[in-house]
Amino acid sequence: MDKTFNRYLNQIKNQILPPEEETRLIFIYQSRGEGWEEAQEKIIKSNLMFVVKTAFEFSSDIQKVDELISEGNLSLLESLDKFDPNKGFKFLTYASFDIRGRMIKHISKNSYYSALKISAKNIDLAKQAKEFIESFKNEHKINPSVRLIANHCQ
Secondary structure: OOHHHHHHHHHHOOOOOOHHHHHHHHHHHHHOOOOHHHHHHHHHHOOHHHHHHHHHHHOOOHHHHHHHHHHHHHHHHHHHHHOOHHHOOOHHHHHHHHHHHHHHHHHHHOOOOOOOOOOHHHHHHHHHHHHHHHHHHHHHOOOOOHHHHHHHOO
């Protein structure tokens, strides 16, 4: 690995926040009150190693990993805006789905990745199915059957 990447890894390691502190910072960030930018930075920094680890799950080529890390970091920022700490989940639990999804979408759009090929259509179908499942569960308080999901996604 090159020196720049090693320097990046050294800067982001050991940044994990205790769950109570993370929740407190998320409320500060979402209120956009005093110190919200610092809260955002701490939350994001505490989750960057997960993005790196996830990127290495998809590729070992450092140049491709760098691209995946960029996609994952963007997804991390977007997830922070959508996250609801009142639901009782850790931020990373919520964000991990978006991070992996964005990385997979990036891989599918770039044909030079040979390890994993998922079409954009299949990614969109998976997203549609996920949204249907969530709305069905909210409305009916039970999981939909596979047949219902398939009918909805046709």
